[in-house]
Amino acid sequence: MTNPQPILRLDRITKRFGGMTAIDDLSFTVRRGSRTALIGPNGAGKTTVFNLVTGAVPVDAGQIFVDGRDLTQMPSRKRVRHGLARSFQNVRLMPHLTAIENVMVGQHCHNGGLFGVLQPVNLWPGNRWRAAARAALCESGLEQYAAATVKNLPYGVQKRLEVVRAMMAQPRLLLLDEPAAGLNSAETEALQVLLGRICSSSDVTLLVVEHDMHFVGALCDAVVVLDFGRKIAEGSPAEVRADPRVQEIYLGTTIAEPVERCHVARSA
Template sequence: MSGAYVLEAHGIGVRFGGVRALTDVSVGIRAGEVCGLIGPNGAGKTTLFDVLSGIRRPDRGRMLLDGADITRRSPVWRARHGMRRTFQRQQLFGQLTVAEHLLVAQEWRGSGLPGGGLRDRRRRDRERRARAEEVLAGCGISALGDAYAGGLPVGQARMVELARAVADPPRVLLLDEPASGMSAPEREQLAAVVRRLAEEEGCAVLLVEHNVAFVMELCTRVVVLDLGTVLAAGTAAEVRANPLVREAYLGSAR
């Protein structure tokens, strides 16, 4: 896949005291691409996600969104300019229904134009509900709309997190261990949704996942981190055949 990167990170460095979590890490994602980020525990994958999403500011390096420097931009600014993220640990509101999660994700756009009155607010409310229903159907979880998130099993909760992340259409989607705790059919559904987001909606997707087989089947490109540096990058076949990757990670990965 060719073309300009939507999201770029250049020379990212992060230290925790005397420990280098990331050293000169550079990565980019294009529109319509699903890129996998793999590596051993402690390789720096989640730290890189924290930097990309604005939760952690790097000690060195910079990030670009559509060519504009966003290194000092807040997580809220990034989210409102099309960057979405899920987390390794589930982040749902147990007392809200599944549908309410998707409505809340769209609230930042407001309930209507200033001075628009009740009619405008009602129109916006109908639009948000229609979008929520569309996303629930696209994620295969329409039947869960009225269910409270706190009672969902792990696999369904993961899919709800994805649905919430895309309720307001994203340009960049960062998925941290999205398939963790999912059954095989749930992973297939997840992969189908992610492919559709990339291929039909042009979303740039970067995902961290320990399930190597899932990554190799889903991703058009794979980046391998080891000890906070980029060990290799390329197609799934190229990464799988790389002897350095096999020695550092794939020989013991499942």
């Protein structure tokens, strides 16, 4: 019944920036329908993984499979059509567009032909695509901001708008880069509600970079831990929390010699 193929498979990915190896022979899979967290200390390569998967930067070695399809060489623009969408660590909405127009940018991959581009989506409110964007805003409790210019909106609203925009592309794999960063507790809760609704109403798989471990614990059912571009642990949140190497990174316990590790590793 369920498709056993993983929604995302990284196969021995390497990425170097100059002399610095950001991602080092990294392999992991994301189970279809899971809500997987990608965690690790600053500089571990989490955002780089997102940039490689979406094609914003090319890989140096290895292969990327989304839904069984090799996207390694595909231009970034075409990947959204293969079920890939993302949000950004720092909100990247279009500041000169209204909220609803931003959401309509997410529809582009389904309505981007010459006929679609010349459709007068902004001329009357009953337009099919505009109605769909409005419905998505309503479902997310954001309809009162539809006509507002986004740069004037609260940060938490912008973060949720970015998720709504990404979901308009109807992705099968949604990459969220620190969705809760910079949010207060009320905003974080609103975001959790939104993501919970998205997960229950569609079969999208989430891959989430996040530092807030409470957020990860509440949302995710699988965790991959990166450090220096390598995978050091994976499993359920409880398993990962119990893993001594993870504890060492996050809490600095003295299983190895942390000071020495710091010196050797950071200079490597």
